[in-house]
């Protein structure tokens with residue numbers, strides 16, 4: 424388990440490379456929920472998501488020789504983008520393996536950042552096999568998107584900033600996929616505020632961490648296209664760090680439908696003037712859905728990313744059919 428000391432170290436290490444993001448009040452959500460609601464604007468981070476924190480911390484923890492060999496990862500987009508940015512910033516080279524489900528806009532951005540992109544298969548697990556090949560055959564250093572102590576510690580720095588900005592925080596809502604973000608944030612928040620609740624939010628279909636927590640061990644789930652594409656993918660059957668931490672630290676996991684996620688994106692745009700990708704909007708979606716009563720305040724929501732295809736965003740805010748909505 425990653426503790427407060429590792430997260431505080433990470434903060435010192437990455438401080439000059441990342442933005443300490445604002446925590447701003449949301450009058451509309453506060454009114455709807457009847458308690459103070461604040462938004463942690465991680466989508467304003469360079470590369471458009473919080474992933475830069477973990478990527479920068481992990482890269483800075485490598486030796487110079489390891490950085491020179493180059494790094495490799497499987498990614499649904501935002502981790503790859505963050506690693507590519509961090510590699511360029513810190514004098515390394517990134518190779519990013521992605522599944523065919525990753526949206527074109529994210530692939531293009533990773534290429535633009537100078538990484539070597541490989542598109543492999545139809546799932547994150549297939550992309551991961553290519554990562555292992557490159558580690559074994561070409562000697563690259565693997566930096567996985569979530570299941571790594573230095574990645575979790577880097578994401579946990581968000582939790583430190585939340586507690587400092589909102590010392591009496593009672594509830595923290597975090598998007599949940601592989602659990603690097605949720606594990607890190609929960610570790611930081613609970614170390615400083617043991618009574619605060621930390622709730623993970625994810626989509627209904629293909630929620631690997633939720634299925635694994637229910638089963639009591641990491642399990643495989645089928646992947647589906649979702650508006651929250653950054654939340655797709657398994658947690659790894661040999662998960663070492665995030666499963667145990669989420670099991671120990673999360674108070675609850677709430678699942679959201681595609682329609683609820685769309686409503687979250689729309690609310691962010693119309694009432695907060697913020698552009699969010701689906702994964703970034705699940706906190707707002709959860710509050711609007713009424714699935715988290717009773718909400719103790721003050722509450723902080725992590726808005727985790729903004730990297731949405733703008734055509735999809737336009738359709739969502741215009742209330743046009745959501746391509747991923749389940750018909751039944």
Ligand SMILES: *Cc1c(COP(=O)(O)O)cnc(C)c1O
Nearest residue numbers: 501600601602603604702727728
């Ligand atoms: C990666 C990501 C998440 C989920 O983070 P995990 O550490 O895998 O749980 C949530 N939102 C966005 C925008 C992401 O890129």
